[in-house]
Every structure is written in structure tokens, then in C-alpha cells.
Amino acid sequence: MxxxxxxxxxxxxxxxxxxxxxxxxxxxxxxxxxxxxxxxxxxxxxxxxxxxxxxxxxxxxxxxxxxxxxxxxxxxxxxxxxxxxxxxxxxxxxxxxxxxxxxxxxxxxxxxxxxxxxxxxxxxxxxxxxxxxxxxxxxxxxxxxxxxxxxxxxxxxxxxxxxxxxxxxxxxxxxxxxxxxxxxGAPSQAIFRSLFGDERQDYSASLDSHYGDEDGDGQESGEHITDYATMHPWEDFAETFAHYLHIADGLETTAAVGITVDGPTGVSAPLAGTLRSVGVLRLEDLTMAEILGHWHGFAIAANALSRSMGEPDLYPFVITPSVAEKLAYVHELVRAA
Ligand SMILES: [Zn+2]
Ligand SMILES: [Zn+2]
Ligand SMILES: [Zn+2]
Structure with a gap:
């Protein structure tokens, strides 16, 4: 913010x-x-x-x-x-x-x-x-x-x-x-189905199978941002949409307070200086790949800072290529709206 x-x-x-x-x-x-x-x-x-x-x-x-x-x-x-x-x-x-x-x-x-x-x-x-x-x-x-x-x-x-x-x-x-x-009912619904799956599958059966899955290993394929998102295409979309809002708010905040990440330092190549993140007040001119490029440095830095305080990771998520594609779809929806 x-x-x-x-x-x-x-x-x-x-x-x-x-x-x-x-x-x-x-x-x-x-x-x-x-x-x-x-x-x-x-x-x-x-x-x-x-x-x-x-x-x-x-x-x-x-x-x-x-x-x-x-x-x-x-x-x-x-x-x-x-x-x-x-x-x-x-x-x-x-x-x-x-x-x-x-x-x-x-x-x-x-x-x-x-x-x-x-x-x-x-x-x-x-x-x-x-x-x-x-x-x-x-x-x-x-x-x-x-x-x-x-x-x-x-x-x-x-x-x-x-x-x-x-x-x-x-x-x-x-x-x-x-x-x-x-x-x-929008023209992009076909793209939604290709990315998230067909939402016409039985919702209550999905709910039962999710809460019956004691191992919670549904996320292992890396196609979903959270385990909960594996339950049904609707839940996957809602989790992805929420995640887009997390990142958008985070980047707006880093821009507003003037944080940049330009590091790490104290390590040797190839890691040294590999992160370069600046905040973004408005996301509409960027592609999702650019947004995630900026977010990456902040996420790593925020987790390191959180661990310095003895707290768990502030950002306990991993963005895989499949998740990035879904976030890009949400970004286009928000831009068009
Ligand atoms: Zn009020
Ligand atoms: Zn839901
Ligand atoms: Zn005052």
C-alpha cells in the first residue's frame, strides 16, 4: 500500500x-x-x-x-x-x-x-x-x-x-x-480452463477428497500456489487471485517506502549482486514476468529479515513456472478490467 x-x-x-x-x-x-x-x-x-x-x-x-x-x-x-x-x-x-x-x-x-x-x-x-x-x-x-x-x-x-x-x-x-x-462466460474462459482446469467438475467431491487427503501432498506437482488450490479449479483461481493481490500490495509498499534490493553482498560470484528489485506503484505497464522479477528479490530479503527476528518466513511460497502462467492470466484480467 x-x-x-x-x-x-x-x-x-x-x-x-x-x-x-x-x-x-x-x-x-x-x-x-x-x-x-x-x-x-x-x-x-x-x-x-x-x-x-x-x-x-x-x-x-x-x-x-x-x-x-x-x-x-x-x-x-x-x-x-x-x-x-x-x-x-x-x-x-x-x-x-x-x-x-x-x-x-x-x-x-x-x-x-x-x-x-x-x-x-x-x-x-x-x-x-x-x-x-x-x-x-x-x-x-x-x-x-x-x-x-x-x-x-x-x-x-x-x-x-x-x-x-x-x-x-x-x-x-x-x-x-x-x-x-x-x-x-467471458471469451478468456477457454484460457482459464486450459490453465486451471475445467471448473464443471464436481465441487463437493473435490472438497471431500481434499479434506480426506491426509498427506497434503497435492501440491507436489508444482502447478499450484498452495495445497488448497489443488482442490478445484475455482479454488485454484481464488488462491492465485489472492496471491496476485499479495504481490501487488507488497510491490506498492516497497515503492512507497523506497526499498530497493540490490544484492546480496558478502558472497562470491555467481550469487553476488544477482538480485535487483525495485517497487512498483502501478503494475499495469509491466508484464507478470517483470512483476515477478521485481518481487523475487523482496521475497528473499523479507524472509531473511523475518528469520533475523526468529520468525518464520514472511513469504512462505514458491512461484513455479505453472503458477507464474496463472498469475499472468490474472494480471491480464485485472489490466483489462
Ligand atoms: Zn466505515
Ligand atoms: Zn474458496
Ligand atoms: Zn500530524
């Missing part, structure tokens, strides 16, 4: 900040200008006090005082329930990052109305109730228990996943939405 400055004192402020720590100015994010601005009373999202939303209210009367991000939520838990509200604010924070990126990339976002368009059902399951995170016809359901670190981390370990985050869930589910909007 880009970097933001306080409109009053020019200090570096974060996308989520509601107040400048240097000068106490109250801040809001204006999605139409992609800027942090001074908060104006009466023009703040109605969910600012309860959910820490810092966006400017959407002027559309149908938004009813919500911002462009909060208005996409068509179902939320009981706001008297403190645990649910904490989980909801974490999910909404991820959703704001997601939406800002979709707008930045120029992807269409149609707020849900009459069972059409994009909406989010953010649900907190009652005891014994099962809520499945997923997408159906523009409606993205998120099980808010995923906002609980201990719960999510336990699931991540039991499923053998290297990466599981709320933002990752949002990016995955939006991938299903854009499959429907940009691929289903």
Missing part, C-alpha cells in the same frame, strides 16, 4: 490511524482521493466509534452514513456482543485494506442491492452453529472466529497451511467474486 502523511504536520500516519500521534489531528481516509484527510464532523463513517473505522462517510444516501467499505457489510453480529464486536472490527479492518486495493487496481465494485453485486455477511457463530467462510453469487460470508488469533493459528497448524490471515481470507473470497464477474 502507499504511505500516508498527516494533513496537518506531515508525519507518517498509517492507513488505519484515526489520530495523528505527533499533532493530535483527527484523521479520516478518503477513498475517492486515496488520501488521509482531516476529519470533518458529520462526515465520518457511522461505525467509527464502535468499529474504529476511519473512513469518510459515503455521500450516497443509500449508504446511510456508512463509508464505502462498511456499507458492503449486509450482515453483522449483534453489536451488544463485545467479543463479536472485537472480531468484527478486525474483519472490517481487513476489508478496508481489501477494498482500497480493489479501487487502486481499478477493479469494479458494485455494492449489493436486490441480491446482486458485492456484499459481506460477517457472522459470529453461536455455540454449536457452523458458519462456513465462502462466496456465493456476490455474497461473501466470513466466519468471524477467524479473527481470533488462537483459533486461526490452531486451524492453520492442523491444516498444515504456511499462511492464514483475515486479509488472506478476504483476498481469496474476492477471487471467487471476480471469477464470476470477469471469467464466467
Amino acid at each position: 502507499r504511505v500516508f502523511a498527516c494533513p496537518n504536520c506531515g508525519s507518517w500516519v498509517e492507513f488505519e490511524d484515526r489520530i495523528c500521534l505527533a499533532c493530535d489531528t483527527h484523521l479520516s481516509y478518503a477513498p475517492d482521493r486515496d488520501l488521509i484527510v482531516r476529519s470533518v464532523p458529520g462526515l465520518k463513517c457511522r461505525y467509527r466509534p464502535l468499529l474504529s473505522c476511519n473512513w469518510v462517510a459515503d455521500p450516497d444516501p443509500e449508504a446511510d452514513g456508512s463509508c464505502a467499505a462498511c456499507r458492503l457489510t449486509v450482515e453483522r453480529p449483534d453489536l451488544e456482543d463485545e467479543v463479536a464486536v472485537t472480531q468484527l472490527s478486525i474483519a472490517e479492518q481487513g476489508k478496508r485494506r481489501l477494498l482500497r486495493q480493489l479501487l487502486h487496481l481499478g477493479l469494479p465494485v458494485e455494492p449489493r442491492r436486490d441480491d446482486r453485486g458485492l456484499g459481506f455477511a460477517l457472522k459470529s457463530p453461536a455455540a454449536g452453529e457452523q458458519v462456513l467462510t465462502g462466496h456465493a453469487d456476490g455474497l461473501i460470508t466470513i466466519n468471524l472466529t477467524e479473527a481470533d488469533d488462537a483459533h486461526r493459528e490452531a486451524l492453520r497448524i492442523s491444516l498444515g497451511e504456511p499462511y492464514r490471515t483475515m486479509l488472506g481470507h478476504m483476498r481469496h473470497e474476492i477471487g471467487h467474486y471476480y471469477w464470476q464477474v470477469l471469467v464466467d
Whole structure:
């Protein structure tokens, strides 16, 4: 993501900040200008006090005082329930990052109305109730228990996943939405099938066989970005789409903060100086191969840095040639949109 400055004192402020720590100015994010601005009373999202939303209210009367991000939520838990509200604010924070990126990339976002368009059902399951995170016809359901670190981390370990985050869930589910909007019935659907497989295969049988595969070795052929993506062409597309958003956001951030990777040093040839990565604020003029060329250096450097802190790899993925081809397909879809 880009970097933001306080409109009053020019200090570096974060996308989520509601107040400048240097000068106490109250801040809001204006999605139409992609800027942090001074908060104006009466023009703040109605969910600012309860959910820490810092966006400017959407002027559309149908938004009813919500911002462009909060208005996409068509179902939320009981706001008297403190645990649910904490989980909801974490999910909404991820959703704001997601939406800002979709707008930045120029992807269409149609707020849900009459069972059409994009909406989010953010649900907190009652005891014994099962809520499945997923997408159906523009409606993205998120099980808010995923906002609980201990719960999510336990699931991540039991499923053998290297990466599981709320933002990752949002990016995955939006991938299903854009499959429907940009691929289903489009001329490029034949290319989709040649790369990802035929999506008309039985989905529930694929689901059963995935969760029955105890070894989790489906990814070994190197054709998928994650093990989960091996389950069905739709899941492969959603995982690939989410991954494209990870890389796009990462490269935008490195450009915004001015990181370049030009190394490594302290090693002899042929390794010395082989990485050369610069960030990219807008990806549309580059090919996917160029984007991945830039990303490669950052990924290696970020992992090395993460290990210096005793943490696991920040970027626990490998881009094989097959995955790169699929990412190139997603890049063309986003560019065309
Ligand atoms: Zn300030
Ligand atoms: Zn809001
Ligand atoms: Zn999915």
C-alpha cells in the first residue's frame, strides 16, 4: 500500500490511524482521493466509534452514513456482543485494506442491492452453529472466529497451511467474486480452463477428497500456489487471485517506502549482486514476468529479515513456472478490467 502523511504536520500516519500521534489531528481516509484527510464532523463513517473505522462517510444516501467499505457489510453480529464486536472490527479492518486495493487496481465494485453485486455477511457463530467462510453469487460470508488469533493459528497448524490471515481470507473470497464477474462466460474462459482446469467438475467431491487427503501432498506437482488450490479449479483461481493481490500490495509498499534490493553482498560470484528489485506503484505497464522479477528479490530479503527476528518466513511460497502462467492470466484480467 502507499504511505500516508498527516494533513496537518506531515508525519507518517498509517492507513488505519484515526489520530495523528505527533499533532493530535483527527484523521479520516478518503477513498475517492486515496488520501488521509482531516476529519470533518458529520462526515465520518457511522461505525467509527464502535468499529474504529476511519473512513469518510459515503455521500450516497443509500449508504446511510456508512463509508464505502462498511456499507458492503449486509450482515453483522449483534453489536451488544463485545467479543463479536472485537472480531468484527478486525474483519472490517481487513476489508478496508481489501477494498482500497480493489479501487487502486481499478477493479469494479458494485455494492449489493436486490441480491446482486458485492456484499459481506460477517457472522459470529453461536455455540454449536457452523458458519462456513465462502462466496456465493456476490455474497461473501466470513466466519468471524477467524479473527481470533488462537483459533486461526490452531486451524492453520492442523491444516498444515504456511499462511492464514483475515486479509488472506478476504483476498481469496474476492477471487471467487471476480471469477464470476470477469471469467464466467467471458471469451478468456477457454484460457482459464486450459490453465486451471475445467471448473464443471464436481465441487463437493473435490472438497471431500481434499479434506480426506491426509498427506497434503497435492501440491507436489508444482502447478499450484498452495495445497488448497489443488482442490478445484475455482479454488485454484481464488488462491492465485489472492496471491496476485499479495504481490501487488507488497510491490506498492516497497515503492512507497523506497526499498530497493540490490544484492546480496558478502558472497562470491555467481550469487553476488544477482538480485535487483525495485517497487512498483502501478503494475499495469509491466508484464507478470517483470512483476515477478521485481518481487523475487523482496521475497528473499523479507524472509531473511523475518528469520533475523526468529520468525518464520514472511513469504512462505514458491512461484513455479505453472503458477507464474496463472498469475499472468490474472494480471491480464485485472489490466483489462
Ligand atoms: Zn500530524
Ligand atoms: Zn466505515
Ligand atoms: Zn474458496
